Amino acid sequence: MPTKILDLPVTERVLSGNRACAGCGIGIGLRAITKALDGRMVMTVPASCLTVLGGMYPISSVDVPWVNVAFPSTAAAASGLAAGLRAMGKADEMTVLAMAGDGGTGDIGIQALSGAAERNDDFIYLCYDNEAYMNTGTQRSGLTPAGARTTTTWSGKRENPKDMPRIMEAHGIPYVASTSAVYPTDVYDKVAKARTIHGLRYVHMNVPCPSGWGFDPKDTVRLGKMAVDAGLVVLYEVEDGVFRLTGRSAALAKSGKRTPVADYIATQGRFRGMPDGSVDEVQAWVDARWDGYVRRDTAGR
Amino acid sequence: MSTGTTEVMTGNEAAAAAVKLARVQVVAAYPITPQSPVVEQLSAWVESGELPAEFVTVESEHSALTVCITASTVGARVFTATSANGLAYMTEQVWWAAGARLPIVMCIANRAMAAPWNVLNDQQDSMSVRDAGWVQLYCRDNQEILDTTLQAYRIAERLNVPVMVCYDGFLLSHTVMPVSVPSVGDADAFLPKRPEPLQIVDVNDPRNIGPVVIADPRADASGQSCHGYMEIRALHQQALLAALEVVPEVDAEYAAVVGRGWGGLTWEYLLEDAELVLVAAGSLGTQATVAVETLRAQGVQAGVLGIRCYRPFPAAALRERLVGRKGVLVFDKALSYGYEGPICADLRAALSGEPDAPTVWGAVCGLGGRDVSPDHLVDAARRALADGHAGTRHRPTDWINLRLDG
Ligand SMILES: Cc1ncc(C[n+]2csc(CCOP(=O)(O)OP(=O)(O)O)c2C)c(N)n1
Ligand code: SF4
Numbered sequence A: 001m002p003t004k005i006l007d008l009p010v011t012e013r014v015l016s017g018n019r020a021c022a023g024c025g026i027g028i029g030l031r032a033i034t035k036a037l038d039g040r041m042v043m044t045v046p047a048s049c050l051t052v053l054g055g056m057y058p059i060s061s062v063d064v065p066w067v068n069v070a071f072p073s074t075a076a077a078a079s080g081l082a083a084g085l086r087a088m089g090k091a092d093e094m095t096v097l098a099m100a101g102d103g104g105t106g107d108i109g110i111q112a113l114s115g116a117a118e119r120n121d122d123f124i125y126l127c128y129d130n131e132a133y134m135n136t137g138t139q140r141s142g143l144t145p146a147g148a149r150t151t152t153t154w155s156g157k158r159e160n161p162k163d164m165p166r167i168m169e170a171h172g173i174p175y176v177a178s179t180s181a182v183y184p185t186d187v188y189d190k191v192a193k194a195r196t197i198h199g200l201r202y203v204h205m206n207v208p209c210p211s212g213w214g215f216d217p218k219d220t221v222r223l224g225k226m227a228v229d230a231g232l233v234v235l236y237e238v239e240d241g242v243f244r245l246t247g248r249s250a251a252l253a254k255s256g257k258r259t260p261v262a263d264y265i266a267t268q269g270r271f272r273g274m275p276d277g278s279v280d281e282v283q284a285w286v287d288a289r290w291d292g293y294v295r296r297d298t299a300g301r
Numbered sequence B: 001m002s003t004g005t006t007e008v009m010t011g012n013e014a015a016a017a018a019v020k021l022a023r024v025q026v027v028a029a030y031p032i033t034p035q036s037p038v039v040e041q042l043s044a045w046v047e048s049g050e051l052p053a054e055f056v057t058v059e060s061e062h063s064a065l066t067v068c069i070t071a072s073t074v075g076a077r078v079f080t081a082t083s084a085n086g087l088a089y090m091t092e093q094v095w096w097a098a099g100a101r102l103p104i105v106m107c108i109a110n111r112a113m114a115a116p117w118n119v120l121n122d123q124q125d126s127m128s129v130r131d132a133g134w135v136q137l138y139c140r141d142n143q144e145i146l147d148t149t150l151q152a153y154r155i156a157e158r159l160n161v162p163v164m165v166c167y168d169g170f171l172l173s174h175t176v177m178p179v180s181v182p183s184v185g186d187a188d189a190f191l192p193k194r195p196e197p198l199q200i201v202d203v204n205d206p207r208n209i210g211p212v213v214i215a216d217p218r219a220d221a222s223g224q225s226c227h228g229y230m231e232i233r234a235l236h237q238q239a240l241l242a243a244l245e246v247v248p249e250v251d252a253e254y255a256a257v258v259g260r261g262w263g264g265l266t267w268e269y270l271l272e273d274a275e276l277v278l279v280a281a282g283s284l285g286t287q288a289t290v291a292v293e294t295l296r297a298q299g300v301q302a303g304v305l306g307i308r309c310y311r312p313f314p315a316a317a318l319r320e321r322l323v324g325r326k327g328v329l330v331f332d333k334a335l336s337y338g339y340e341g342p343i344c345a346d347l348r349a350a351l352s353g354e355p356d357a358p359t360v361w362g363a364v365c366g367l368g369g370r371d372v373s374p375d376h377l378v379d380a381a382r383r384a385l386a387d388g389h390a391g392t393r394h395r396p397t398d399w400i401n402l403r404l405d406g
């Protein structure tokens, strides 16, 4: 049974007040993640908005052990934590969580991540996807959606984002999930499940970013949910190769009531001026992907 | 002191033997010639259970040092090794390891940097990261590799700074010689368990390790002022300079237990009455000892001063031994391109302003494995002497055994 919001543990590991922008989605997700791990964790974090959220010495905003590492090295850092804790006889004391942005995961960090996944090292890797290099001022990443304007794609990115969860699935790891920070119970359940599994567990978490996407901070949750309703962000998990849509995405598959991508695109500054033809192309891409997810979901049942 | 064994082994095998004696808990490395046999050996010992350690078969050198960094952060004793392009590839983490004050030990089988490709020996690789905040020790032979690698853990763990043990690729890494291996009891007596890390990973006492630090000191939540970036760097420099005391101390401790010492920061040969001093690091120093014997037979009062510890740079020790001599000829197997050999430049600076300072001449040799014989060193010494007699104070770096015209 999916956890209900009122059933989430009340202990907060993300302290009130941090250096992220108003309305940032990362904090919502991180609260659910640290709750799912009950604070029995060490997280490792590369250069990113998450570093900023974590705080500047000597003040920290998060009440769990946290090891900062160089930008390309997150997954290897987690491998080292896992190996070190095993060598010290402390592996059972805490779950190792690697948490990095889309750039740190899909671009500069993909080599170390692929290596760790191939070795099936024992940690949870959580990519929070705000769909660009936000910490350095909103440059495109390999996971930036087509049409989005960034400071390195001034007239809109041409390519569709790379599908990180599928890349991770291709490594044959025991658990892969896709979720969104605006559904904290979906995040919670997936991380809580991942916690019970050994080997490399990959969770991809969409995170709306008011500053980088160009929307009012009060709309973070609303826009995050619109992305799911449009089928741009899909909630699912793949456990030992078996695919399952979850939460809102499972409900959408049943009702068949996905909303048009154009409605979502209209809400954000980064898509302003995107030609209708390009929106149609994205819609067609989303439709084809969605059909694939629904087919896999049906096959898994 | 209890008896160990004497075995014929390569430099790489000597390094691996030391790692086993040091009871290293996590090894992560990526293959590159001429370092590979070290980690092949360690991997075999981990597989057979002879070395009860975690061996992480990473996909790159960047990840190799990353694994060492975080495993060391949680308190494990760690090891990696690399050469040339591998070292360059992990450079970001070379800095990170030092700045994070982790007692990592890394062996460097010294090799030439590409381009063009060349797998043979010079010391350009480790010299290029001399500024990163590691202790750098250079070895003369395979016995010194074994002993220095063990000593490196003691130095690193006393100071919380990482240590690079550098030895010449192929010349030592792949050349066999008899090496005396200390007994497990002696190694344990010399090298105690690793002390607690400076910063701890504990779910009951959570810390944010290595966060953003601003330039100035900043108050914590209770109003207590904490260090800024520059204070943290100053403390790192203090720890590194303390190695000028700790390296000889550890060498002496080792000699007391195992019965062998290596001179601490520097070593010397026929130096006492020498007027001309040949300076070098690594196996080149051994060749210099042969050269000075020839020079002495020719009536030149020559001696050798070998650099064992290059970082921190033993400036005071070098001044103490070199002021008052007539000339110093420094042989570098590396170059600060656009200037001169790194040891030569550092030595000049160390002697600068001393009223009785010797003339310092620089020579570069052995790049990409170019042959250097004691005769080459003798010829270079004779050229330096001639320049000295001619009153030349400044001259371009002498390129030994260079054949530009084919
Ligand atoms: C080797 C290296 N290259 C570049 C940078 C600069 N840099 C820091 S964070 C960052 C982008 C991070 O993007 P992402 O991983 O998506 O996280 P976000 O900031 O969006 O949360 C970049 C390019 C760096 N720190 N290290
Ligand atoms: S730029 Fe975006 S992701 Fe980064 S802190 Fe601000 S809102 Fe959050």
Ligand SMILES: [Mg+2]
Pocket (backbone or CB within 6 Å): A101, A102, A103, A129, A130, A131, A132, A133, A134, A141
């Ligand atoms: Mg990002």
